[in-house]
Amino acid sequence: xxxxxxxxxxxxxxxxxxxxxxxxxxxxxxxxxxxxxxxxxxxxxxxxxxxxxxxxxxxxxxxxxxxxxxxxxxxxxxxxxxxxxxxxxxxxxxxxxxxxxxxxxxxxxxxxxxxxxxxxxxxxxxxxxxxxxxxxxxxxxxxxxxxxxxxxxxxxxxxxxxxxxxxxxxxxxxxxxxxxxxxxxxxxxxxxxxxxxxxxxxxxxxxxxxxxxxxxxxxxxxxxxxxxxxxxxxxxxxxxxxx
Ligand SMILES: Nc1ncnc2c1ncn2[C@@H]1O[C@H](COP(=O)(O)OP(=O)(O)O)[C@@H](O)[C@H]1O
Ligand SMILES: [Mg+2]
Numbered sequence: 001x002x003x004x005x006x007x008x009x010x011x012x013x014x015x016x017x018x019x020x021x022x023x024x025x026x027x028x029x030x031x032x033x034x035x036x037x038x039x040x041x042x043x044x045x046x047x048x049x050x051x052x053x054x055x056x057x058x059x060x061x062x063x064x065x066x067x068x069x070x071x072x073x074x075x076x077x078x079x080x081x082x083x084x085x086x087x088x089x090x091x092x093x094x095x096x097x098x099x100x101x102x103x104x105x106x107x108x109x110x111x112x113x114x115x116x117x118x119x120x121x122x123x124x125x126x127x128x129x130x131x132x133x134x135x136x137x138x139x140x141x142x143x144x145x146x147x148x149x150x151x152x153x154x155x156x157x158x159x160x161x162x163x164x165x166x167x168x169x170x171x172x173x174x175x176x177x178x179x180x181x182x183x184x185x186x187x188x189x190x191x192x193x194x195x196x197x198x199x200x201x202x203x204x205x206x207x208x209x210x211x212x213x214x215x216x217x218x219x220x221x222x223x224x225x226x227x228x229x230x231x232x233x234x235x236x237x238x239x240x241x242x243x
Contacts, residue, residue: 005066010064029209031052193228
């Protein structure tokens, strides 16, 4: 097991048709996640966070540098649930693509619905679920992919503040029970400190790691804990935001 290792990565996008127009998304980006470690990556919009996760999951290749990671699954920024399929079938899809027959895939997904407070909603369509429930269904699907590394792209960004806090607590409990190597991308510094073992701060585009904070606080953590607030301030300072 190697977790995740990103070394000196460069990623450049060339606009199609318009000659000479280049966007350097990442430049000299380094990232480490030890097996079982939860690493949060924070940075401004457009600094290359989603690009970084796609590189970790092997969905893109770097233009320079190296990416080495255990098999990783991406939970994309939008939940991408199929609107016409039931919640259970949406979750079980991860097993179907691994070759598990439909009926067995459903049977295997059911216990996760119980564990994640989704019991009774197996047959509901995504449109009938709250935002928090949709994210939990998407998370079940991500876990059922059976990969040791989870790449979570701003999983709670679209939720209202209260639901976001609930879901942060929920994710902390799930990861305590189901330890994985996690790269959690967020623009919410508080979320990063509450959930992660380590917080990596990225520069604006072209993105690279400019600071790293060991969190090292006992769990469960609360956003109002003095130590959490202090680390949040340090991370904000590293981001260059006014205190
Ligand atoms: N497929 C692509 N083609 C062209 N430009 C892209 C592509 N993907 C990302 N970019 C550009 O790369 C930069 C980083 O994007 P992204 O990784 O999505 O940032 P973040 O997730 O931090 O908001 C942005 O300027 C974005 O417009
Ligand atoms: Mg993004």
